[in-house]
Amino acid sequence: MPKIKSLEELRKLREETIKSMRVRKSTSTKITVGMGTCGIAAGAREVMHAILDELEKRKIDANVITVGCIGLCAEEPLVTIERGGQPGITYGKINVEKVPKLIEEHLIKGDIIDEWVISRG
Amino acid sequence: MRELSLHILDAVQNSIEADANRIYVKIREDFGRDKLIIEIEDNGKGMTPEFLKEVLDPFKTTRKTRHVGLGLPLFSAAAKNCNGDFKITSKKDKGTKITATFQYSHIDRAPLGDIVSTILAILCSDKEIDLFYHHQVDNKKFEFNTQKLKKILGNIPLANINAIKWLKSYLKYNFKELYKNGGV
Numbered sequence: 060m061p062k063i064k065s066l067e068e069l070r071k072l073r074e075e076t077i078k079s080m081r082v083r084k085s086t087s088t089k090i091t092v093g094m095g096t097c098g099i100a101a102g103a104r105e106v107m108h109a110i111l112d113e114l115e116k117r118k119i120d121a122n123v124i125t126v127g128c129i130g131l132c133a134e135e136p137l138v139t140i141e142r143g144g145q146p147g148i149t150y151g152k153i154n155v156e157k158v159p160k161l162i163e164e165h166l167i168k169g170d171i172i173d174e175w176v177i178s179r180g
Numbered sequence: 181m182r183e184l185s186l187h188i189l190d191a192v193q194n195s196i197e198a199d200a201n202r203i204y205v206k207i208r209e210d211f212g213r214d215k216l217i218i219e220i221e222d223n224g225k226g227m228t229p230e231f232l233k234e235v236l237d238p239f240k241t242t243r244k245t246r247h248v249g250l251g252l253p254l255f256s257a258a259a260k261n262c263n264g265d266f267k268i269t270s271k272k273d274k275g276t277k278i279t280a281t282f283q284y285s286h287i288d289r290a291p292l293g294d295i296v297s298t299i300l301a302i303l304c305s306d307k308e309i310d311l312f313y314h315h316q317v318d319n320k321k322f323e324f325n326t327q328k329l330k331k332i333l334g335n336i337p338l339a340n341i342n343a344i345k346w347l348k349s350y351l352k353y354n355f356k357e358l359y360k361n362g363g364v
Contacts, residue, residue: 123339
């Protein structure tokens, strides 16, 4: 990808993305990362960026969204994956090292990593 | 927290929780006066004078998901430990403004850290918000706001993975420029 230095360059690249968006169907995969004080202190920002990098590397289309504290602070960083209208699976104590395996198992193979799950639905 | 940018992310999450849709983040690194000033201002629901008095008490929080609110007390302690100051002003139904001042060269001052990651994490919020970012390092400035970005992106959401990729590249380049002659 070319380096983007100005908003003008962004405007040009936009056209290309719109073309590629038409080819791909819009995604139904949503990945939510808890970004309350508890999440941030536990490394949630870094986890979110590891997820973005992994999605880019593997060319997976998904929406990554940050939310506030949901009250499971001791289990942070929390990552919830929802696919195709199915109930979400929430994983606890996710760190940067666990992210590639999480994406590989859950999003590529479609297998839930049971020992990391802390809540379903 | 290891980085001031994590405190910024945390304070902005407070603004988002307070239903703000316009959030201003202003960072000023002033080597001449040996100061680092961080301002976060929002148009959220604000606080009553009574709550404002108690807001730095970790056992006061409006949240229902847990009983302690550590974010602001930690931010305040970080500033005060660095020969600095921490101020909050707030008006019910109008918004809140936080100003944290640090002695720039203080040995205990955490680095600003990965501000690009903080900005991207804010932009991925599930709430509809506009961020106005202003960063000054000595006499060099970098400014951007999401209203402009959204205009350029049109129907592509900010959280779109391609949009995030571009923004990362755009922000990284501009911060590099900002710090070209000195800075931490």
